[in-house]
Amino acid sequence: MPRSSKTEDRTTLLDARAMSRALQRMAVEILELAHGTDDLVLVGIQRRGVELAERLAKLIEKDEGVSVPRGALDITLYRDDLETVGPTPVIGETRLPGDLTGRHAVIVDDVLYTGRTVRAALDELADFGRPKRISLCVLVDRGGRELPIQADIVGHVVKTVPGDRVDVQVEEIDGRDQVDLVR
Amino acid sequence: MTSQGSLGKDLTGLEHMSPEHIRLILDTAEPFKEVSERPIKKVPALRGKTIVNLFFEASTRTRISFEFAEKRLSADTVNVAATGSSVSKGETLVDTARNLEAMRIDMVVIRHPSSGAAEFLGNRIASNVINAGDGQHEHPTQALLDLLSIRDKHGKIQGLKVCLVGDVLHSRVARSNLWGLTKLGAEVAVCGPRTLLPRGIEDLGVTVFGRVEEAIEWADVLNVLRLQLERMEKGFIPSLREYYRVFGVTPERLERSPRPITIMHPGPMNRGVEIDSRVADGPHSIILDQVTNGVAVRMAVLYLLAGGRAELADAAKRGTGGGSE
Numbered sequence: 425m426p427r428s429s430k431t432e433d434r435t436t437l438l439d440a441r442a443m444s445r446a447l448q449r450m451a452v453e454i455l456e457l458a459h460g461t462d463d464l465v466l467v468g469i470q471r472r473g474v475e476l477a478e479r480l481a482k483l484i485e486k487d488e489g490v491s492v493p494r495g496a497l498d499i500t501l502y503r504d505d506l507e508t509v510g511p512t513p514v515i516g517e518t519r520l521p522g523d524l525t526g527r528h529a530v531i532v533d534d535v536l537y538t539g540r541t542v543r544a545a546l547d548e549l550a551d552f553g554r555p556k557r558i559s560l561c562v563l564v565d566r567g568g569r570e571l572p573i574q575a576d577i578v579g580h581v582v583k584t585v586p587g588d589r590v591d592v593q594v595e596e597i598d599g600r601d602q603v604d605l606v607r
Numbered sequence: 608m609t610s611q612g613s614l615g616k617d618l619t620g621l622e623h624m625s626p627e628h629i630r631l632i633l634d635t636a637e638p639f640k641e642v643s644e645r646p647i648k649k650v651p652a653l654r655g656k657t658i659v660n661l662f663f664e665a666s667t668r669t670r671i672s673f674e675f676a677e678k679r680l681s682a683d684t685v686n687v688a689a690t691g692s693s694v695s696k697g698e699t700l701v702d703t704a705r706n707l708e709a710m711r712i713d714m715v716v717i718r719h720p721s722s723g724a725a726e727f728l729g730n731r732i733a734s735n736v737i738n739a740g741d742g743q744h745e746h747p748t749q750a751l752l753d754l755l756s757i758r759d760k761h762g763k764i765q766g767l768k769v770c771l772v773g774d775v776l777h778s779r780v781a782r783s784n785l786w787g788l789t790k791l792g793a794e795v796a797v798c799g800p801r802t803l804l805p806r807g808i809e810d811l812g813v814t815v816f817g818r819v820e821e822a823i824e825w826a827d828v829l830n831v832l833r834l835q836l837e838r839m840e841k842g843f844i845p846s847l848r849e850y851y852r853v854f855g856v857t858p859e860r861l862e863r864s865p866r867p868i869t870i871m872h873p874g875p876m877n878r879g880v881e882i883d884s885r886v887a888d889g890p891h892s893i894i895l896d897q898v899t900n901g902v903a904v905r906m907a908v909l910y911l912l913a914g915g916r917a918e919l920a921d922a923a924k925r926g927t928g929g930g931s932e
Binding site for chain 1: 613634635637638639641642647649650652653910911913
């Protein structure tokens with residue numbers, strides 16, 4: 425979400441075309457990683473991860489001619505910081521396409537930063553079955569990990585410092601595709 | 608959303624709650640419904656929290672509903688019933704609560720026969736206090752689950768005509784419903800024997816129906832209240848059979864309605880007194896949906912109260928804005 429501030433410096437990392445190319449490459453990489461679509465499930469993290477998972481699924485479906493199951497995950501109730509930051513006012517939907525046991529689940533999110541969201545997502549997925557493999561696919565890796573977590577597939581890597589913000593906008597929610605670094 | 612803030616420390620009633628906070632609870636309850644449908648019906652949101660269910664009055668549904676809500680949020684729970692505890696040895700409410708607090712608890716869910724007991728307790732202990740029914744005062748989580756069930760069924764509450772039928776005078780469910788419904792813009796009516804309606808209720812902008820047929824003609828939703836059997840002994844109504852004959856919600860009466868009427872009941876039902884079995888089990892009854900929604904609403908309340916302060920919720924929003932994690 426863009427926020428205005430006098431001292432803000434905004435650099436565009438990906439415009440709509442660059443984002444489209446990144447997503448196409450990521451879709452191909454998912455297919456390679458999963459050796460096809462047989463066991464593949466894409467799981468988007470609320471909110472923008474859900475839209476990105478939908479896009480990736482459609483790209484894969486176009487190439488492969490099969491339907492790819494996808495789900496949505498809201499990790500709010502698995503966060504480790506309820507005590508310190510308080511409850512999130514509105515929790516998004518969680519829906520998964522059936523039992524994940526034996527499937528290859530690919531978690532899709534917009535930005536990978538501290539890794540805490542992914543930690544929560546892993547815990548939450550474990551409560552929905554035992555996937556044979558879980559991979560992580562993110563549009564932007566901004567560094568700054570606080571946990572030993574890394575992505576398998578990355579759209580764009582950028583070095584950031586704490587206080588920076590990576591704004592991901594997607595057509596479905598924000599009316600346009602763009603990734604900005606704000607510092 | 609920022610202006611919604613937090614609910615504060617306690618939930619004692621809906622009378623002083625803003626419409627925004629009521630909507631916040633209902634909106635938060637929505638995703639919690641899905642948690643109860645999962646293969647593992649549990650999320651770790653309240654892991655490490657200790658909750659005491661302090662019930663000074665008999666209750667099955669409400670206590671179990673709270674307990675499920677607490678357990679599905681991974682809280683640790685202890686049930687204390689008045690009988691067989693130190694309460695029956697003459698310990699005061701505050702002493703009981705302070706002793707529990709000395710064991711480092713985080714929240715108390717209290718049901719008590721005295722009106723105002725929840726607020727009284729909330730003002731004296733540091734733990735969060737949730738009112739699970741206090742005397743004839745309020746039963747806020749029941750009203751919240753009623754509101755959620757109406758919203759699920761009709762898609763809105765604003766402008767709906769909701770009639771509470773029966774013993775409005777002694778009913779904390781009715782009182783909380785009146786506050787909640789009016790705050791969310793429903794038109795509210797009551798229907799029952801004059802002896803069981805509060806005096807001057809018309810002055811609150813509530814329509815009064817003396818005959819259940821009139822109420823049925825008017826309403827989109829009937830919330831049929833439980834007739835407490837001791838009312839008869841105390842002379843409020845002549846007999847249960849008479850009550851059923853005059854105020855019972857029956858299929859024959861509902862047939863005359865110009866529209867399908869949603870039927871609700873907070874339970875436990877007296878079948879054949881305030882409600883006919885064919886209505887309770889009929890196609891327009893959402894009585895069991897109310898029970899399902901009860902767990903979700905209570906999860907939402909526990910979650911929101913456990914989380915704490917408004918500025919912290921805002922910070923959380925800033926932290927997650929644009930997916931910066």
